[in-house]
Amino acid sequence: MPRSAAEALEQDLIQILTPEGKRQSHSLYDAYLEDVDDDMLRDFYRDMAMTRRFDQEATALQRQGQLCLWVPLRGQEAAQIGSGRATRDGDYIFPTYREHGVALTRNVPFSEMLRLFRGISGGGWDPRENNFHMYTMVLAAQLPHAAGYAMAVNLEQHGWDEAKRAAEGEAVVAYFGDGSSTEGEAHESMVFANSFNAPVVYFCQNNQYAISVPFEVQSKVPLVSRAAGYGMPGIRVDGNDVLAVLAVTRWALEHARSGKGPVFIEAVTYRLGAHTTADDPTKYRMSEEEKLWAPKDPLVRLETYLRENDLVDDAFFEQLAQDADEMAATVRRDAMAFPVPPLAKSFEQVYAEAHPLVQEELAWHLEYEAGFADQAADGEK
Amino acid sequence: MTTTMTLAKAITSGLDAVLENNDRALLMGEDIGRLGGVYRITDGLIDKYGSHRVIDSPLGEAGIVGTAVGMALRGHSPLVEIQFDGFVFPAFNQITTQLAKMHARSEGRLNVPVVIRIPYGGGIGSIEHHSESPEALFVHTAGLRVITPSNAHDAYWMIQQAAECKDPVIYLEPKRRYWLKGEVDTEAPALDAFKAQVVRPGEDATIVAYGPLVPVALAAAEAAREDGRSVEVIDLRSLSPIDFDTILESVQKTGRLIVAHEAPTFGGLGGEIAARVSERAFLSLEAPVLRVGGFHMPYPISKVESQYLPDIDKLLEALDRSFAY
Numbered sequence: 001m002p003r004s005a006a007e008a009l010e011q012d013l014i015q016i017l018t019p020e021g022k023r024q025s026h027s028l029y030d031a032y033l034e035d036v037d038d039d040m041l042r043d044f045y046r047d048m049a050m051t052r053r054f055d056q057e058a059t060a061l062q063r064q065g066q067l068c069l070w071v072p073l074r075g076q077e078a079a080q081i082g083s084g085r086a087t088r089d090g091d092y093i094f095p096t097y098r099e100h101g102v103a104l105t106r107n108v109p110f111s112e113m114l115r116l117f118r119g120i121s122g123g124g125w126d127p128r129e130n131n132f133h134m135y136t137m138v139l140a141a142q143l144p145h146a147a148g149y150a151m152a153v154n155l156e157q158h159g160w161d162e163a164k165r166a167a168e169g170e171a172v173v174a175y176f177g178d179g180s181s182t183e184g185e186a187h188e189s190m191v192f193a194n195s196f197n198a199p200v201v202y203f204c205q206n207n208q209y210a211i212s213v214p215f216e217v218q219s220k221v222p223l224v225s226r227a228a229g230y231g232m233p234g235i236r237v238d239g240n241d242v243l244a245v246l247a248v249t250r251w252a253l254e255h256a257r258s259g260k261g262p263v264f265i266e267a268v269t270y271r272l273g274a275h276t277t278a279d280d281p282t283k284y285r286m287s288e289e290e291k292l293w294a295p296k297d298p299l300v301r302l303e304t305y306l307r308e309n310d311l312v313d314d315a316f317f318e319q320l321a322q323d324a325d326e327m328a329a330t331v332r333r334d335a336m337a338f339p340v341p342p343l344a345k346s347f348e349q350v351y352a353e354a355h356p357l358v359q360e361e362l363a364w365h366l367e368y369e370a371g372f373a374d375q376a377a378d379g380e381k
Numbered sequence: 382m383t384t385t386m387t388l389a390k391a392i393t394s395g396l397d398a399v400l401e402n403n404d405r406a407l408l409m410g411e412d413i414g415r416l417g418g419v420y421r422i423t424d425g426l427i428d429k430y431g432s433h434r435v436i437d438s439p440l441g442e443a444g445i446v447g448t449a450v451g452m453a454l455r456g457h458s459p460l461v462e463i464q465f466d467g468f469v470f471p472a473f474n475q476i477t478t479q480l481a482k483m484h485a486r487s488e489g490r491l492n493v494p495v496v497i498r499i500p501y502g503g504g505i506g507s508i509e510h511h512s513e514s515p516e517a518l519f520v521h522t523a524g525l526r527v528i529t530p531s532n533a534h535d536a537y538w539m540i541q542q543a544a545e546c547k548d549p550v551i552y553l554e555p556k557r558r559y560w561l562k563g564e565v566d567t568e569a570p571a572l573d574a575f576k577a578q579v580v581r582p583g584e585d586a587t588i589v590a591y592g593p594l595v596p597v598a599l600a601a602a603e604a605a606r607e608d609g610r611s612v613e614v615i616d617l618r619s620l621s622p623i624d625f626d627t628i629l630e631s632v633q634k635t636g637r638l639i640v641a642h643e644a645p646t647f648g649g650l651g652g653e654i655a656a657r658v659s660e661r662a663f664l665s666l667e668a669p670v671l672r673v674g675g676f677h678m679p680y681p682i683s684k685v686e687s688q689y690l691p692d693i694d695k696l697l698e699a700l701d702r703s704f705a706y
Contacts (some may be wrong), residue, residue, distance in 0.1 A: 038593050045419050053576060092455075121488060122482070122485060122486035122487075122488070123486045123487045123488060123490075126487075126490050127454075127487065127490070127491065128490065128491075133454075134486055134487060136479075138474065138478045138479070141447070141474060141475065141478060141479050143447070144443060144444050144446075144447020144448050144450070144475065145447055145448070145450050145451035145454060145479070146451060147444070147447070147451060147452025148447060148448030148450060148452045148453075148454075148455075148459075149451035149452065149454055149455045151448060151451070151452060152451065152452040152455035152456075152457050153455065155407075155433055155457075156455075158433065182441060184471070185443050185444070185447060185474070185475070188439070188441040188443050188444030188447065189444065189448075190446065191439045191441060191444065192439055192441070192444045197440050227645065235624070344483070348489065349484060349485040349488055349489040350484070350485050350523050350524055351484065351524065351548050352484055352489070352492050352494075352528075352547035352548050353546060353547050353548055355526075355548075355622050356575075356622045356624075356625075357621075357622045357623070358523075370615070
C-alpha cells in the first residue's frame with residue numbers, strides 16, 4: 001500500500017526503456033508502439049542527436065554575441081521528439097519557447113528558429129505552414145489559446161462519428177513546464193478545455209526547475225495529480241524515454257480526437273543545462289544532483305538499447321556526427337546571413353488594416369532617417 | 382428603415398446581424414446565454430443561434446479572452462463580453478501581451494479579429510469596480526483599436542464594424558446610456574467606425590467627448606447658447622485611432638477646446654488630444670486646451686460620484702475659463 005500520493009504515482013511512472021537501456025513491455029501502451037521498427041528507432045536517435053547538436057550550436061552563437069539569448073533544452077530531447085512524433089500534420093502545436101525538438105518533428109527549419117533569438121523577428125516562422133505556433137514568452141499565455149483553438153476544432157467537427165474523428169479529427173498539443181503550471185492561465189485553460197471537451201493534450205515537461213526555483217515550490221504533489229481535479233485523465237511518463245513518451249502521447253491524442261476531451265501528461269525529465277544562456281545553475285543546485293540525472297540522459301539510454309540489440313554500429317554514429325556538424329554549419333551560416341529588416345517594416349505589422357497614427361509616424365520616421373542620408377551626402381562633397 | 386430603440390437593444394440587434402451574416406462569428410462570456418448577460422445585451426440570441434454560437438463560459442476573464450484568441454487563430458470571429466469594466470484586468474495580460482501583439486509578432490501573417498465588449502463608466506450608483514473607465518490603458522497599447530458609441534444608431538453599426546475589422550477591437554459600451562432611446566436606421570450606410578463626428582455645430586468653442594459624456598456635452602452646449610456662446614460638440618467615437626483631422630478642423634474654426642471624459646485626467650486621452658492640438662493648431666488657439674475629467678483617485682463611492690463625474694456645470698465652468706483666458 002503506497003504511503004502517499006507521491007509514492008503511488010512514482011509506481012505509476014510509465015516507462016518502456018529503462019535508464020539501463022532495457023525494453024519493458026506494457027499492457028496498455030505496447031499497442032501504441034507496434035509500428036516502431038528498427039528504422040524508426042534509429043530515426044528517433046537521429047532526431048534527438050540533431051536537436052542536441054542544434055542546441056549546442058545555438059548556445060555557441062549566443063556566447064559569441066550572435067544571439068540575444070538562447071534557451072537550451074539539453075536533457076529534454078526524448079520528451080520533445082517522442083511527443084512531437086506522435087502528432088499528425090493536422091494537429092496544431094502551441095509550444096513554450098524551448099520546444100526546438102518538437103519544431104524538428106514539425107519540419108520547422110532550425111535556422112528559422114533563430115530569427116526570434118537573433119532579434120530579427122518577433123516570431124520567426126509561419127505558424128500556418130507546419131501548424132506549429134510561434135514561441136510564447138509570457139508563461140502559460142499560450143495555454144488558453146490552445147483551449148480556444150481546440151474548442152473551435154470541436155465546433156467544426158460537430159456531428160462527426162467516431163470513425164471520421166479517428167481518421168480525420170484534429171487535436172491540439174499545449175506545451176508548458178512545471179514553472180508555468182502554476183500560472184492562472186494554465187488553470188483557466190484546463191477548466192475551459194474540460195468544460196467544452198476540447199481536444200487538447202496538455203504536455204507538461206517537468207524539468208524540475210523554474211529557472212532557479214525547484215519543483216517542490218511549485219507543487220506539493222506530482223503535477224499529474226492535478227488532472228483529476230479538472231476531470232481529465234492524467235499520465236505520468238518518464239520524459240527521458242522516447243518510446244514511452246511516444247506511446248502515451250499517441251494514446252492521449254487518440255483520446256482527445258475521439259471527442260472524450262483533454263488529457264494531461266506530465267513528462268518527468270531534467271534540464272541538464274541552464275534555463276537560458278543568462279542563467280547560472282551553480283548558484284542554486286548541487287553538481288551531485290546533476291550527476292544523479294546524467295545517467296538518465298535520453299540519448300545515452302537509446303544508444304545503449306540500439307547497441308545492445310545490434311541495431312547500430314560505430315559507422316552510424318560517425319555518420320550522424322558528421323551530418324550534425326554539417327547541419328550546424330548550415331544553421332550558423334543561415335543565421336549570420338539573415339538580413340535585418342528596417343524599422344519601417346515594423347510599422348506595417350502593427351495593424352492588419354490601415355491606421356492613421358501608424359501611417360503618420362511612419363512618414364515622420366522615414367523623413368527623419370532620410371535626413372541623415374542628406375548629411376552623409378553633404379559630408380562626401 | 383428607421384426604428385426607435387434603446388442603445389442596449391441596438392447592440393443586441395447589431396450582434397444579431399453579426400451572427401446572421403457571418404457563420405464564423407460567435408459570442409462568449411459569463412452569463413450571456415440563458416440569462417442574456419447581466420445587462421441582457423445578448424438576450425434571446427442563444428435561442429436563435431444555439432449554445433455553440435452563444436457560449437456561456439466558465440468564470441475566468443483570462444480564459445475568455447485567451448480562448449477567443451485561440452478561436453481566432455483557427456479562423457473564427459469571437460465577440461466576447463466582459464461583465465464589467467473593473468473585471469477586465471484578469472484578462473489584461475491576454476489583451477496586451479497576446480491579442481494586441483499577435484499580428485505584429487507573426488510579421489503580419491496572423492490576424493486575431495477578436496472583439497471585446499466592455500460596459501464602462503460610472504453614474505449608475507453601484508459598488509466598487511462597476512463604474513470604471515479604463516480606456517487609456519487600451520488606447521496606450523499598440524495593436525488594439527478602441528471604439529465607443531454614444532447613441533443607439535452608432536451602437537448598432539459600430540458593433541458590426543468591429544466584428545468585420547481584421548484587428549482586435551475593444552468595444553466600450555457606455556452602460557449608463559444603455560436605456561437611452563434613439564433612432565436607428567438599419568439601412569443607412571454607417572459612418573466609418575474610426576472617425577469622429579460633429580454632433581452639434583458651433584463657432585466659438587469645441588467640446589470633444591465620447592461615450593457617456595456626449596449627452597452631457599450636448600446639454601452644456603445648449604446651456605452655453607443661452608449665454609450667447611456657440612459651442613461645437615464632437616463625438617470622438619474612436620479612441621484608437623483618434624480622428625485628429627475632425628478635431629483640428631473644428632479648433633481651427635473655434636480657437637477653443639475642452640476635452641471631457643470620465644476617466645481621470647492624469648495620463649488620460651485629454652492630455653494626448655491637448656498635446657496633438659497644441660502641436661498642430663497652436664496659432665489657432667485662443668486659450669489653452671482644458672480637460673474635464675475624473676480625479677486621480679480610485680473611482681469614488683457612489684454616494685458622492687456626482688461630485689466626481691464631469692457634468693454640465695463642470696463643462697460650463699471650463700468654457701468660462703477658456704473664454705476668460
